[in-house]
Amino acid sequence: MNTRNGLAVLALSGTLLAGLTACGDDTDPTSGETQTDPATSSSTPSPTTPASTGSSSAPTEPSTDSSPTETDAPEPGTVVVPVYFTGDTPMGPRLYREFRRVESDDPLEEAATLLVGGDALDPDYGTLLQGVTVESVEQRDGAIVVTLGDDSPLTAGKGTSSVEARLAVQSLVYTLQGAAQTRDPVRTVLSDGSSADLYGQPTGKGVKAAAQLEVLALVSVTTPEEGATASGTLAVSGVASSFEATVPYAVLDSSGKEVISDFTTAEQFGDRLYPFEAEVDISGLEAGTYTFVARTDDPSDGEGPGPFEDTKTFTVG
Structure with missing residues (x-):
């Protein structure tokens, strides 16, 4: 991601200001991959697919596949879920997705706990939900209901912009909809069941x-995972x-020098x-x-805010 290469964080995107509302839209929280979020496949989830809680609300976006490579044997009683952490981009903070293995008995709560704790493998990622605690997450009445701990801040902290507050809520929405494979809206409540808005956003x-x-950040690396080991071919x-x-894309040595530089092509672009x-x-x-490091192409030739990028550290054995 660009923080590791020293790119300055520029002005926040005007579209972000306009788009992050409680009503949102009907866009799936997907990033194009089968394993990203709500998959359209009806196949039984495995340790290399997101957790399913049996919701009948399936996304309509076509599913494509570029799933993370799992080299270890599947671990019984676990599933892989996407967690959408926050990171810097040339257009302000955006969401970066990281796949994590969690226990299958309560994957929604575990995914939410990883998110609010900022427990990312990639050191460039963090959370905007500092101080929030999650008591439980369940699907009921056509929604994903998050019960917040009574000590959770319901108003944004000093210095938190409205854009950051909205993005914080969206990180929870994307994470839970992805883990649950559903487009059901996310609601937050207190332990007594009463509705509670989060960070001043009408989430109740x-x-x-x-x-x-x-x-979302406009580029996100799935593999290699942070800290991976490779030889011969990456x-x-x-x-x-x-x-x-x-x-x-490029490969940088420990001094930051590019030792490999090339490009690949995504399936499509634009929407x-x-x-x-x-x-x-x-x-x-x-x-x-x-x-x-993977980047977006920069057709402005340096005249715009600059490319988005995501980085992963790996070891050659």
């Missing part, structure tokens, strides 16, 4: 997911909305994020720690 009556291009996948579907894949030949690299 339910919040839908805002459009992807308004809240399998790369992710999602992006990049000009003409071009996704430039949402679409999958991309690449096989990167790293056979010529010496053993050590490297950084993979």
Whole structure:
């Protein structure tokens, strides 16, 4: 992500200001991949697919596949869920997705707990939900209902902008809709069952997911995962909305020098994020720690805010 390469965070996107409302829209919280969020497949979830809670509310967006590679044997009693953490971009804070393995007995609550705790594997990611605690998450009455701990701040802290407050709520919406594979709105309540707005946002009556291009970072790397080990070939996948579907990428050594530079092509571009894949030949690299970076193409040639990017550190054995 751009923080690791020192890109300045510029003005917040005007579309973000306009789009993050309680009514939202009917856009699925997807990033184009089967495993990102609510999948359209009716297949039984496995440790490499999101948790399903049996909701009949299925998203209508076509499903494509560029799923994370799982090299370990499936762990009994676990599922993989997407968690949407916050990170910096040239257009202000946006949501970056990270797949996490959680216990299958209560994946929604576990996903929410990872989110509010900012417990990301990628050090570039964090949370805007500081101080929020989650007592339970359940699906009922056509909604995903989050019971907040009584000590949770219901108003945004000093210095938190309205855009950040709305994005914080959207991080919860995207995470829970993705884990539950549903487009049901997300409601927050207190332990006594009474509706509670979160960070001053009207969440008590339910919040839908805002459009992807308004809240998500425009490129997100799925593989390699942060801290992965590779040799010979580096399998790369992710999602992006990049000009003409071009996704430039590079491998940097420990000094930040580019040792590999190339590009791949996403399936489409323009209206949402679409999958991309690449096989990167790293056979010529010496053993050590490297950084993979994927970017959006910059048709403005430096005149605009600059490309979005996401990075993952990996080790060549």
